[in-house]
Amino acid sequence: MDKELTLASLFDGSGGFPLGGMLAGIKPVWSSEIEPFAIRVTTKRLSKVKHYGDITKIKGNEVEPVDIITFGSPCQDMSIAGKRAGLDGSRSNLFYEAIRVVKEMRCATNGEKPRYIVWENVTGAFSSNKGDDFKSVLEEICKVKHQELSIPKPAKWQQAGTIMGDDFSIAWRVFDAQFWGVPQRRNRIYLVADFGGNSASKILFESEGLSGYSKESFKSWQDSSRNIEDSIRESGKLDLFENHSQDLRYKGPLNVAPTVLSTYGTGGNNQPFIVHSKNYDVRLTSEGTKNARNNVYETETSRTLDTNGNFPNSNQGGVAIVYSTSKSSFHIRASENLANTLIATDYMDPPIVNDKLRVRRLTPKECARLQGFPDWWCSNLETKEPTKEDIDYWREVFNESSKAEGKNKKEKTDSQIIKWLQNPHSDSAEYKLWGNGVALPCVYFVLSGIEYYAHIT
Numbered sequence: 119m120d121k122e123l124t125l126a127s128l129f130d131g132s133g134g135f136p137l138g139g140m141l142a143g144i145k146p147v148w149s150s151e152i153e154p155f156a157i158r159v160t161t162k163r164l165s166k167v168k169h170y171g172d173i174t175k176i177k178g179n180e181v182e183p184v185d186i187i188t189f190g191s192p193c194q195d196m197s198i199a200g201k202r203a204g205l206d207g208s209r210s211n212l213f214y215e216a217i218r219v220v221k222e223m224r225c226a227t228n229g230e231k232p233r234y235i236v237w238e239n240v241t242g243a244f245s246s247n248k249g250d251d252f253k254s255v256l257e258e259i260c261k262v263k264h265q266e267l268s269i270p271k272p273a274k275w276q277q278a279g280t281i282m283g284d285d286f287s288i289a290w291r292v293f294d295a296q297f298w299g300v301p302q303r304r305n306r307i308y309l310v311a312d313f314g315g316n317s318a319s320k321i322l323f324e325s326e327g328l329s330g331y332s333k334e335s336f337k338s339w340q341d342s343s344r345n346i347e348d349s350i351r352e353s354g355k356l357d358l359f360e361n362h363s364q365d366l367r368y369k370g371p372l373n374v375a376p377t378v379l380s381t382y383g384t385g386g387n388n389q390p391f392i393v394h395s396k397n398y399d400v401r402l403t404s405e406g407t408k409n410a411r412n413n414v415y416e417t418e419t420s421r422t423l424d425t426n427g428n429f430p431n432s433n434q435g436g437v438a439i440v441y442s443t444s445k446s447s448f449h450i451r452a453s454e455n456l457a458n459t460l461i462a463t464d465y466m467d468p469p470i471v472n473d474k475l476r477v478r479r480l481t482p483k484e485c486a487r488l489q490g491f492p493d494w495w496c497s498n499l500e501t502k503e504p505t506k507e508d509i510d511y512w513r514e515v516f517n518e519s520s521k522a523e524g525k526n527k528k529e530k531t532d533s534q535i536i537k538w539l540q541n542p543h544s545d546s547a548e549y550k551l552w553g554n555g556v557a558l559p560c561v562y563f564v565l566s567g568i569e570y571y572a573h574i575t
Contacts, residue, residue, distance in 0.1 A: 123569055126150075126181070126232075128173055128189035128216050131555045132491065133160040135188040135236070136167055138561035141339060142331075142569045147182050152519045154512070154538075155547040158499050172518050173215045178222025183231040186568060187223075189216040190238035190556055213237075217258050224262065224313070234568050235259070237309040238556055241292055244275040244307070256281065259288060259311050280319045286311070287318035295490075295557035296374045299336040302488040304377045304557050308564050317571040325567030336559045340490060357393045378485050380553025383546030391477050392484075482548040490558030496548050501539040509535050 127135040127149040133156075136146030148168040151157050157169055170176050192212055216237075223231055237259070243252050253271045260267040263286045277292040288311045295304035312318040326332065359370035368391075376390050483493050501508060512535050520527040530538075 123186060123572055124182075124184040125186040125188065125565075126184040127167075128187065128219065129192060129212070130160060130169075131156050131190070132489070132495070132551050133164055133167075134489070134491075134556035134558050134561050135190075135565070136160070136164050137491075138556075138558055138565050139186070141562050142329075142565040144186065144565055144569055147184050150176055152515075152522045153551075154515050154519055155542060155544075156551055157515055158542045159496055159551065162499055163495060171515070172522050173212060173219065174522075176219055178219035178224075179226035181219075181223070183223055183227045185232055185572070186234045186236065186565070187216070187220055187232045188236040188238075188561075189213075213255065214258065217262065220262055229313070233312065233314040233572070235262075235311045235313075236564055236568075237307075237311075238561075239307050239309075241277070241305050241307055244277075249275055255309070256288065259309075260286075262311070263313050278323075282316060282319075285315070286313045287316040288312075289318035289322045291322045293557075293560045293563075295560055298557065298563060299333045299340070299559035300488055300490045300557060301373065302375045302378060302557065306557070306560065308560065310564065310568070312571075315575050317568075317575050320571055321564065321567035325570055326563065329563075329566035329570035331563045331566040333559070336490070336562055340492075358390055359393065360390050361388050375480070375488050378480075378488050378552050380550040382480065382485065382553060383482075383544075383549030389479050391479050393477050482545055482552070485549060485552040489552050489555055490562075491552075496543060496551070499542050504536050504539045508539060512539060 123139075123144045125136065125139040125144050125146045127133070127146065130136070130149035130151040131153070133149070136149060139146050146164060146167045148170055149160065149164075150170050150173045151160070152172055160167065161169060168182075170181065220232060220235060237255070243255065246252070249271050252275050253269055256269045257267065260269065260281065260283075263283065267283075269281070279290055281288040288309065290307055290309040292305055293308055295302045295306075308322065310318045310321050312321070357371040358375055359368045360372060360376050361368060371393075372390075379389075382389055480488075482496065486493060486495055504512075509532055513530060516527075516530050516535070
């Protein structure tokens with residue numbers, strides 16, 4: 119295969135698969151997504167990629183054939199944090215829609231396209247419905263090639279595995295993003311199917327170095343993608359803490375952030391927090407906006423979490439905080455000027471007093487960096503003077519999103535759509551985008567492997 123590979127991204131979200139494809143030398147052609155904010159971001163950043171909206175309306179035999187179809191199908195019903203409805207859940211069953219599109223395209227192209235698919239999902243898929251859901255995933259993918267195949271279910275699914283046929287191959291592997299270039303614990307299953315050969319396992323297990331991908335090469339791109347202003351700012355080292363709000367435990371300082379979640383913009387929950395000196399006057403909300411609760415802004419002297427995971431470490435200015443520690447590095451916050459009960463073992467783990475510090479949550483920009491994206495990915499999204507064509511297009515986007523989500527919302531007026539287009543960004547929408555998105559270096563690694571082996575097999 120000598121020509122440039124092409125890619126389509128289902129459940130596109132933040133645009134991680136198209137962007138990863140571009141970094142790997144693969145051309146993204148079209149995508150499918152229903153979230154208005156996500157579509158606004160990717161239509162700005164990836165303007166040449168066509169957007170087809172709701173996957174249930176896409177016919178694989180009518181859209182442009184591509185070499186690779188990627189899909190991180192909605193995972194809420196398979197997450198261990200959810201109700202575990204599995205593939206029968208209202209969201210996760212969209213996996214079958216993706217398989218339908220793949221089959222229709224292959225039928226229309228005499229089995230030539232797509233040659234590859236990439237499926238990304240939470241590790242809860244291994245145990246969902248006692249392992250039956252991952253068995254169904256493998257069987258449905260195998261049946262794209264051979265309808266009669268059946269997959270035995272082991273007592274427990276392993277975090278890596280392969281299926282080899284005479285003329286196709288499937289491999290899966292769990293990636294933790296912290297080992298691939300970003301300081302975030304993010305375990306996700308990446309599954310590759312090669313319907314035209316036996317390269318799936320090579321792509322996932324043998325391609326590092328051969329494909330041109332390395333953590334160092336990704337880091338070079340990531341550094342060059344950051345704002346010059348951010349890269350030259352000077353600040354102290356940041357301290358990040360894991361937050362367990364139910365029992366007031368704080369764990370940290372951490373070198374690696376917990377998994378970025380879509381709920382970060384909803385308040386409460388177990389959101390991690392950053393501690394820094396009052397000299398760093400950091401906003402809690404979006405760029406250039408004022409926080410209604412305490413009027414905190416980001417100033418020229420502040421710097422958010424960087425791509426190396428440099429999280430605040432200073433004792434100048436702010437609020438006195440007392441922490442009680444334990445051998446497991448957990449910290450429990452005590453009342454101001456009131457330490458926890460002194461005990462005989464305090465000589466081993468004495469209380470810690472951090473004087474005059476400020477506590478804040480991760481900013482959307484920091485979540486973008488934890489996913490490996492450039493700072494500006496969600497910037498400059500405004501359309502100052504929307505045309506009638508713009509208004510009609512986005513009305514359809516909002517209507518389609520409402521129907522797909524099963525919500526009976528009143529259709530937006532022209533003035534509401536114009537107002538949104540003039541300022542589509544909100545922190546909650548961006549937090550959701552990153553929490554539901556993919557870690558870019560993991561995607562880049564997988565697609566680099568596909569690009570490499572597709573041209574030598």
